[in-house]
Amino acid sequence: MNKQIQIRTLKDLARLADVSTGTVSRALANSELISKKTRTLIQGLALEHGFQPNITARNLRTQRTGAIGVTIPLGHETGQHVSDPFFITMLGLLADALTERGYDLMLSRVIPANSGWLDKIVDSGRIDGLIVIGQSDQSETLDRVAARYRPMVIWGGYEKNQQHCSVGTDNFKGGRLAADHLIERGCERIAFFGDPSVRELSQRYDGCRAAMVKAGLEKKLTVVPAHLVADTAVPDISAFLGATGEKPQGIFAASDVIAMSALRALSDYGLAVPADVKVVGFDGLALSEHTVPRLTTVRQDLTAGAGHLVDLLLRRIAGEETDNIVMDPELIVRMST
């Protein structure tokens, strides 16, 4: 690459080729309107000088951006960071899926202070579409914005009459799987660890409860609204273990991260897993394979999920209507039950 003069703009290139900027623009777009000869000439010059058109200018003109937004509303838990294992796993998968399709990924982490946070993102003019990871406690905001902004897909739980397009796992079924498994293993007193104000977690709770009711154990189900974050969950769980007279025989943690904290807390109290207490997690993250003991968990297929999120989003960007997707969970039995 020899560059006596820096070729920075279409205008520079046009001067060099002794044509108009319009011609250069069309030539680089390989438009049929330009003769083959000038087209190759200009493309050659562009290559030689390593010319890259200014994307901002193009975006302004074409009213698109080539970037997809990914955001993580942390409504229910202000202390929760993007560094949470679930989020970063999903994020990595989305990055792979989007890059494969030629899109850039714009990441924003939000702590919804008011209902305008989502409008701000979709109206920012920076992105062609948005993927939201988790409904948090913001279903209403999501519904409201989804009504006017089409290219948006949400990872999370599906509920009848929701206005937004979602991809997720059948949390109810997953919760039932977990509870059935604990019951089958002989547990009667079961504790649910998780904050039911978050849609996905409440669905898991409902599934768990349904299984308990069916087994006639309804009265032996307790709820510990443990926080999602590992650090703050431990005290919550410890308080519970310290307080109750009767220890639970089984614990259904609403996420692997909570389950990890539970394992740590149980070990602090000298309770053996699975001998004294059995523990089931949810998510099937990589880390669940490396806990002590290895964690029985309800697996969500996040790789497929990320693929679906991107597929649906691109179809919505293209103007199509799309359905919601609910995937099947899978119980993975390991050493903790």
Next chain:
Amino acid sequence: MNKQIQIRTLKDLARLADVSTGTVSRALANSELISKKTRTLIQGLALEHGFQPNITARNLRTQRTGAIGVTIPLGHETGQHVSDPFFITMLGLLADALTERGYDLMLSRVIPANSGWLDKIVDSGRIDGLIVIGQSDQSETLDRVAARYRPMVIWGGYEKNQQHCSVGTDNFKGGRLAADHLIERGCERIAFFGDPSVRELSQRYDGCRAAMVKAGLEKKLTVVPAHLVADTAVPDISAFLGATGEKPQGIFAASDVIAMSALRALSDYGLAVPADVKVVGFDGLALSEHTVPRLTTVRQDLTAGAGHLVDLLLRRIAGEETDNIVMDPELIVRMST
């Protein structure tokens, strides 16, 4: 928010307030050039109509973007995905640090096919600066681009005479820490697991080797060029364990992810950790606390590292010159040694 007419542009707002677009622009920027009265009037209208200026247009005019690029060159390992735990941990931390400072994060994952990949990113006009996670085997490309593109900072190993600005851990010292610890624990035959064509890993190897030389154990050091990815590392390691007559007494894995694979492989061969073989990892990722047994590792302070990366980058964007940063590693002794 009542909006009979959608207020989408400065012009719309100007018409509404019966002033010129220039005035609106200055009013929203809270410029002293505009009278307090009109300023509050216009700001009020903007708020009322939920007006958001078009960022693309602003970027075109101001020649900045408000976004920082983060890229992960996967030169040494094509199979390696963004979903690798080290990368996603770093990514999450960077997202936090950048968001805090009001920048957006643009993620691109690259498999460097030719030396132009980096030019393409920095010349894309999409970002104000770039953070590169890991030198991979691309030091030359990084040096070349760093010479002409200032706002770029690289996470990785520091080496004399490098042209690019780096933030990282003292890998040599870390390697020495790990080896010294293994030697102190009575190991003589030590195996290094890691690909030395990657700068950071080769530095860790050098430190390890230095410790061995000092202890007179130079001849008992072997290298297994295990791949970075968990899935492909297991076969490499298994092959090594199956082949050698004398099993190593100590293993220094160049990363926690490799160490995890080593633990799995060792357990497959019926070797007990730490009784038969002692294992040290590197990185200090969250997952290292949840392996069986809990992993002794050399910790890098990634939170501080992410903070430094962002700080240096912003200073470089502002035109300052900056030094490299080399942080101290810390040995964390757990149950695997």
Next chain:
DNA sequence: AGAGAAAAAACAATCGATTGCATAAATATC
């Protein structure tokens, strides 16, 4: 009241690429 200074707002160029329309050049038709 009127000149001069200061404050406020309007005007217009600009960022760099895209694209509808007009025009010039080349080819085809009779």
Next chain:
DNA sequence: GATATTTATGCAATCGATTGTTTTTTCTCT
């Protein structure tokens, strides 16, 4: 060879905000 038609290019408006310059308005002071 003159006109009709196609093909290739140039011209200029446009996307929406920012900002230097100019003009208008308001205020001050004699």
